[in-house]
Amino acid sequence: MALGFAFKDYVSSIVAGIVAIYERTYRPGDWVKIDEAYGEVRSVSLRALKILTPDDTVVTIPHAKLWDTNIYNDNSGARDLLCVADFYLDPRHDARLVREALYDVALTSAFIELDHPIVVIVVEKPWGTHYRLKAYPMDGRDQFLFTSDLTVRGKAALTTLGAQPVQGWLGAQSLNGDDTKGSE
Template sequence: MDTERVARLFRDITTQTLIEALMVVVAAIMLVWLSQKLLPWLAERLHSNRRLFVLALIPTTRILVILVALIWIVPLFIEPSVQNTLAILGAAGLAIGFALKDYVSSLLAGIVAAYELPYRPGDWIEVEGCYGEVRHVGMRVVEIVTADDTVVFVPHQKLWTGLIRNANNGGASLMCVVSFYLAPDHDAHEVRRVLEDVALSSPYLKLSQPVLVVLEEKPWGTHYRIKAYPMDPRQQFQFMSDITARGKTALRQMPVSFARLPADYATGGTEMSP
């Protein structure tokens, strides 16, 4: 019977067994607590890479203590026979497989990414509102660095569930878009000429790519967008800032006024287009 098979898995539990298991649990808790106190204390007295190495030992130490405690406690309650070992490993494998299904999904997506190349090192991508440069493509995650120098790890699993925007797609050209908002009463041809000159005179401009100034009439005024390419994708933010600052200066010298956007207008003053 199944009940008898389950019963044969376990040893006779005695008071001594319970006390020993309790002592192991208490010792494990104490060791984890000490590691979380002593290792940070030690790290504060070290510098540079040594400090980071000691801090990285905290979760590793906790996992090792828990594993040793489990290896000690399990044989106290379960008869260590071949049949029991296979049954435990089977149950553990099923539980681990269910827990790691997302990890396996990311690994499979990584294989697909290696074939389809939705991103490569050096690409500027946006995933769920996080925009940055791809620094490393691993088996499970892609590592990107944002404009604020923040490292973000994005699982390849996002290939299945979301959109991935690639601004330069493996190339050296990345289009930037800078917006200006003017009141409607002005000479649009003259404004376009001035904004084009602003872009063409930028020290970051990639001259081999076209510069385009487009405009769109809105109920509140006119929306101008300068579309141009920096020499290097990593210069995109300096490029956009340079055009924005000099564009505002040039427009202030003209008989134009900046528009007042309604509160519900979602687009910001500058934007980037992939």
């Protein structure tokens, strides 16, 4: 009986592997998030896939996760990978100048892929103004360097403009779950 339960999970992973390979749910080179694991797909076998996380850890995930877990694929077989840098500002600033400055930060990044648009989204919240700087790096493997570059140079540009970040924990607590994430 115990052997039957063990084989049930194994067979479920193999069937899910066939589905994943046939539907191309993920393939080597894709950046995926499954449960709490995020990384680049390195291999897809019949039973499981292996991803390499940003901190250089190999994670083996059985394909059976297809049946009960959301799978987020950031590039789905394409070379392109959208990156997002978030900025949370006190509402007392010139939004037009901030938006232009953030656009210029992305435009002048050494990592930028200029074949795709640069977008700065501005959303007013009760606690302040949320800016999302969205752009594509030349290589998806540079996503963390690119997002860091946008963040560091963006903060410097905002400081030059005199724009102040949201102060205190109260503003951060008002964020919904999606607002607290950077690039995924």
